[in-house]
Amino acid sequence: MRTCPYCGQQALTALRKAKLGPTRLVRCQSCGKRxxxxxxAVLAVVPFLIGIGAVWYFRASPLxxxxxxxxxxxxxxVHEYAVPLVRRDA
Numbered sequence: 001m002r003t004c005p006y007c008g009q010q011a012l013t014a015l016r017k018a019k020l021g022p023t024r025l026v027r028c029q030s031c032g033k034r035x036x037x038x039x040x041a042v043l044a045v046v047p048f049l050i051g052i053g054a055v056w057y058f059r060a061s062p063l064x065x066x067x068x069x070x071x072x073x074x075x076x077x078v079h080e081y082a083v084p085l086v087r088r089d090a
């Protein structure tokens with residue numbers, strides 16, 4: 001979901017979107033207008049936090065570290081596919 005809410009074209013790369021938070025603005029690479037992610041994007045970090053909890057609970061065993069890696073990957077997948085870009089007109 002890297003489609004620009006203004007022009008409908010690809011607004012940015014996956015790496016740029018992964019580094020994008022609700023308070024950071026970037027310009028669309030197609031039309032140049034400013035876009036960001038919705039405030040709900042902070043919820044994408046929940047799988048990673050669960051992974052951190054698993055590492056703590058399992059005392060850094062291979063199972064806990066595996067849960068951390070899965071949580072990290074899930075965080076990136078959620079941010080890429082479930083967090084939309086929004087207009088930032090200000």
